[in-house]
Structures are given as structure tokens and as C-alpha cells.
Amino acid sequence: MYLRNAWYVATWDHEVKDRVLARRIMNEPIALFRDASGKVCALEDRCCHRGAPLSIGEVVPEGIRCGYHSLTFNGDGVCVNIPGQTQIPESARVKAYPVVVKDEFVWVWMGEAKKADTGLLLDYPYNNDKTNWPHKHAILPVKCNYRLLLDNLLDLSHLGTVHKTTIGGNPVQHATAKMRTWRTPTGVKYIRWMLDSVPPPAFVALGGFKGRIDRWQEFEYVAPATIKQYSGAVDVGNGIYERADRDGYLDIDPRKMGGVHIRLIHSITPETDGTCVYYWTSANGHMTGDPKMCELMFSQAAAAFDEDKTVVEHQQTRLVDFDESRLLDINSDGARLQMFRHLRQLIEAENGAALAAE
Numbered sequence: 001m002y003l004r005n006a007w008y009v010a011t012w013d014h015e016v017k018d019r020v021l022a023r024r025i026m027n028e029p030i031a032l033f034r035d036a037s038g039k040v041c042a043l044e045d046r047c048c049h050r051g052a053p054l055s056i057g058e059v060v061p062e063g064i065r066c067g068y069h070s071l072t073f074n075g076d077g078v079c080v081n082i083p084g085q086t087q088i089p090e091s092a093r094v095k096a097y098p099v100v101v102k103d104e105f106v107w108v109w110m111g112e113a114k115k116a117d118t119g120l121l122l123d124y125p126y127n128n129d130k131t132n133w134p135h136k137h138a139i140l141p142v143k144c145n146y147r148l149l150l151d152n153l154l155d156l157s158h159l160g161t162v163h164k165t166t167i168g169g170n171p172v173q174h175a176t177a178k179m180r181t182w183r184t185p186t187g188v189k190y191i192r193w194m195l196d197s198v199p200p201p202a203f204v205a206l207g208g209f210k211g212r213i214d215r216w217q218e219f220e221y222v223a224p225a226t227i228k229q230y231s232g233a234v235d236v237g238n239g240i241y242e243r244a245d246r247d248g249y250l251d252i253d254p255r256k257m258g259g260v261h262i263r264l265i266h267s268i269t270p271e272t273d274g275t276c277v278y279y280w281t282s283a284n285g286h287m288t289g290d291p292k293m294c295e296l297m298f299s300q301a302a303a304a305f306d307e308d309k310t311v312v313e314h315q316q317t318r319l320v321d322f323d324e325s326r327l328l329d330i331n332s333d334g335a336r337l338q339m340f341r342h343l344r345q346l347i348e349a350e351n352g353a354a355l356a357a358e
Helices: 146-154 156-162 171-175 201-207 291-322 331-357
Strands: 007-012 021-025 028-034 040-044 058-060 063-065 079-081 099-102 105-109 135-142 178-184 187-197 213-222 226-235 260-272 275-284
Touching (some): 007 028, 007 260, 135 291, 146 275, 213 331, 275 291
Antiparallel strands (some): 028 040, 058 063, 099 105, 226 260, 260 275
């Protein structure tokens, strides 16, 4: 079950060009395109005449022209041209989805259009600050339910096991990390501290550390399917742990502090019940004048996410065989459990409202 009255990432802004772009979100096929003014529009990927996918059609000044019988639909889903006839039936239309482009993301509202609330859109200014936070982003299709990737990001005790050669580090240090988790109005936040730890290979490459480090991982889940991350490390004893405020938020200037500073965003869009699309970006707040640093950080993150992809895809196959009823929760599941509790409450509230309206 999904939260429908919410915004989901459909793609990156630059991916919507002069052709129709096909996407599937929560089992619904969607056709994305830019209208004559450059605005991104999203329609159900189905012509109302004979059911051909609009995504095999073409973009024309009026909207999308179907690639089967040339019916044309504007950005509101209204048919504006039927070859060979002047009368266009009122029923000649397809579903249109509310769309907002923000912080390089194309967000699509999957629920009732009249309830689309731009105030619920997530803020991520780091995608726009290419001077202080140069970044690269990617799209990763994954053959698993979207919840398994959220699960993966909210329990980082796996880093020392899955990511030994990239961002991992010592497994014991991850298992014994200092951790605080708390609810927020939009989800859950947690921060992990690995003080006086051995730097993983990726951090040695990025920060040039010669000895042990104080390392942090700050994650904020924003319902339904996005996680903001701030991770980094400084030389041991640099005082970063003491400078975090009582809620764990870090507000520092990376260039003055030194070390490694990485901002990431992870947005996991459910495609089908067994597949999802992982949209992510990594930005570095250290050595911002060195383009190679951004590329190095991106390649390290991409390698780690490929490792996660392998694990969760195997996990998906076993959960199809055995489901989740016999799974065990352990201490490191605290943030994950709070996240799913928050999401479940939102879904139940939405379904309850829908049932009451019937």
C-alpha cells in the first residue's frame, strides 16, 4: 500500500527534453513532456482512443500527439485535435498529474489533484549551490520494493559488512556507534557518531587522513520516500562532536573545519510492488575548487550504492519466498521502525479519510 496524496520524484529536470519520457510510479504509467512554454507536464501514458502509450508519440506545440492515430492532448490531458473531425467529445481526455520542478527534481503528485499541496515539497537547496556544494546526480533502477531501500538507508549498521572496500570501515565501530533518533513533523531523524575510528578507504581518498577520525552520519527521513543526508569526518579530537547542538544538528563551515563533508539526497520512487527507481545526488563541501574531488566522491558513492543494490535485490527474492512475518528486529532497527511507523500512520489516515468519504 502506498501514500498517494504526496509528491514523488519522477525524474531529474534535465531528463525531460524534446521527447516524451515514460515513467511508472506506483504501478501507474506516466508520460512526461515539456509544453510549448517549457513547462513540464505529466499525463497517464494511455491514449483514450485505442489505448496506445502516449510515450510512443511525439511532442508538438499543442502537447503530445499519439503515435497511433494522431490524437493530440494538451498538458491538462484534454484532447485538442482528432484528425478527420471537428467535434471533440468531452470524454476525449486523459488523467493529468500535478507537476512541480524544484531543486532539479521533477515532482509528481500521485493522489487527488485538488489536494496537491506545494507546501509539502521538500527543500534541498544544495542542488542549487554549485559554488559551495558542487554535485553530481544519478538514476539507479533497482529490482526491489521501495521500502527495502528506505530500510537500507535507515539502518547503517550494515556499512562495515557490505561496504568494506568503499565507505564502510570497521564493522564493530558501526555496531557500537553513538546514536540518537527522534521524530520530526515530517518523519524521522537520526545521527550516528563513530568517534576515534579508523577511516574507510573512501574517506582516506577524499580527505587524505593519516590517522584516526571522528565521523558522523546525519539522516533525515521525509515522508513518503526521501532521505536527506549529511556525512563527514574530521581528524580525531577536532571537537565536532561537542559542537553539535542538543538535537544533533551540525551547522558548520566545512572549509574552516577541514576534513570530509558530504551532502546527499536519496529519493526512492516506487515503480511497481517489486521495483523502484533510486534518484540520488552527492555534493562535497570540502575542496570545492577541485572538480576532481566531486567526481571522486560521486564514484565512491556510486560504487557503494551498487553494493546496496546487489544486497536488496537478493533480499527481495527471499521476501517473495518467505514474506516478512518471520523477521527479527534488533537494536539497530530503531530509526527504521520509527520511519515505517510514521509512514503507516499517514497511509492509514489517508485510507480512513477515503473510506469515510464513500
